[in-house]
Amino acid sequence: MAEMGLVDIHHSVVETEATNRGYERGLIELAERGTDIVVMDADLASSSGTTEFRKRFPERFMDIGLCEQDMIGTAAGLALAGKCVFVTTHGMLAAGKAWDIIRSTICYGSLNVNICGADAGLSAGGAGGSRQSLEDIAVMRTLPGMTVVVPVDSVEAKKATMAAARIPGPVYLRFAASRVPIVTTNMTPFTVGQAAVYRQGGDATILASGVMVYQALKAARLLEDENTSVRVVNCHTVKPLDHAIVNRAAVETGALVTAEEGSTVGGLGGAVAEGLAQASRPTPLKIVGIGDRFGESGEHEDLLTHFGLTPRAIAGAVREVISRKRAPGVPNEGTRSAV
Amino acid sequence: MASTPIELRDITRVVRRDVLTMLLEAGSGHAGGSLSAVDVLVALYWQVMNVRPERPGWESRDRFVLSKAHASPALYSVLARRGYFDVRDLLTFRKLKSKLQGFPDMHKTPGIDASVGSPGQGLSIANGIAIAAKRAGVAFRVYCLMGDGEAHEGQVWEAAMTAAHHNLDNVCAIIDRNMMMGDGSTEEIVALSPLADKWRTFNWFVIEADGHDIERLLAAFSQASSVKGRPTLVLARTVKGKGVPFMEGKAEWHDRKLTEELYEEAMKALS
Secondary structure, eight states, rough: GGGOOOOOOOTSSEEEEEHHHHHHHHHHHHHHTTOOOEEEEEEEEEHOOHHHHHHOOOEEEEEEEOOOOHHHHHHHHHHHTTTEEEEEEEHIIIIIIIIIIIIIIIIITOOEEEEEEOOOTTTTHHHHHHHHSHHHHHHHHHHHEEEEEEEEEHHHHHHHHHHHHOOOOOOOEEESSEEEEEEOOOTOOOOOTTOEEEEEOOOOOEOOOOOOHHHHHHHHHHHTTTOEEEEEEEEEESSSSHHHHHHHHHHHHHHEEEEOSSSSSSSSSHHHHHHHHTTOOOOEEEEEEEESSOSSSOOOOHHHHHOOOOOOHHHHHHHHHHHHHSSSSSTTTOOOOOO | OOOOHHHHHHHHHHHHHHHHHHHHHHOOOOSSHHHHHHHHHHHIIIIISSOOOTOOOOOOEEEEESSSGGGGGHHHHHHHHHTSGGGGGGGGTSSSTTOOSSSSOTSSTTTTOOOOSSSSSHEEEEEEEEHHHHHTTOOOEEEEEEGGGGGHHHHHHHHHHHHTTTTTTTTTEEEEOOETTTEHHHHHSSSOOHHHHHHHHHHHHEEETTTTTTHHHHHHHHHHHHHSOOOOEEEEEEEETTOEEEEETTTGGOEEEEEEOHHHHHHHHHH
């Protein structure tokens, strides 16, 4: 997979960085290039990654205070006046508190507002369950016209930010506040709506988003030692999902695992299941995620382990779907609904 | 548009009749809050706002956001009578494939500057347009018509702070203070009074006016446009269902279905 320009995570020291930082670099580059952007934040600039932008482009920045709903509404007005707007707040405040305004004003009006859920997933860490956004992908994905992107690392986060500016309608970008492994490089291709195969394999496919792409690549490596060949796909765009690549994986490898840092209700796993169930051939599927529950306090890395978002857990899921593939028609005791 | 207050009063009668006809045809919709807003809308679209109905997208136009989106029949009639689209389209209100959706849709209706629907969201949108105008150094004004019941929504007060903080003197909000909401009197459900004082405390310039007195409204909007450094609220005291005696001041006419008999009676009152 040399053409993907990926970091060799198995043989080199893997660098880490918060994906929020990639967002910040993307915004700065957009402004430097003269794109007519306005960046808004709701009193979260110190962690969301807009502090440097504010310093360099004060005329393009606006801190609305703790008024997430008004921020989205004001962004709608700015977009109506021709601006490309990026609004920034905690994932759960954007996707949760401001959901109605995103729905009724931004999406219904097809406005050019990019909503950035910073500190999303479990990356709010110590803040615990009330501030960790695990349902944001699901609730954003239901909105007509919304594009949903979960970048794998800070390098991809910058590319996604810059790509969002070119998409005329609304985009939800999901970022992490804590350091996550850098898997891609500037050379790695990235196109919104096109999933990318990061590793070839024929026995099963792991479809992953965000930090789980790294965990999936590690899982594939573990399984390689068992002579199991696993394909790994970066599904950074959860909506519109690249159904072509998912269906090809289903046909060619016959067993799928999805892996995401979020609820197992309605996220990437849900999107894959919706498509797969309507495709021509039934394919065993296992959804790896946090389940139907809230998070809790802890370091990000410890939380990933606590909630089973590890290479080992993903590898276990792969073994399970492969066994179901080999015994078609037999219900598997271990495969209960994720819900 | 040079129109005398007497001519404008004639137009308000035409608009009120349109509203009733639309609601009868549609079989649903909001009479009370549409009729209370008619005089404000007529004053704005015939006299106050700088608009060109033949060019709805004209960049220098004043903008209008109908935050009390359920008053759409009144706005649609005003837009049609002002020449934005054919008056006959009014009869398609709320019907399948109509350009006149139950709540305004900017992609379907010429002259609608922002899609609205969920209560309490319009002022934020108006602020955003006004901020962009200020930053671009363009002089158009942004008008936003809100209902009084809408002031229960927290977002309204977030937006009120934003407009004042950013000195948005190009924003003019209007509250259609008809004292009624869907379930009854605003003061009985959750009291809003003293509403003018609330807005003054939020650093707005507040003008109180009889919302059915065209001359007084014109004077209020004229005064509003001369206020510098802060946004203006025109608190328009109105009567829900204005112009139709059996609807006036009755909360039940928020969205009650109009029958043929009552329609005839209402049209007689407005003849």
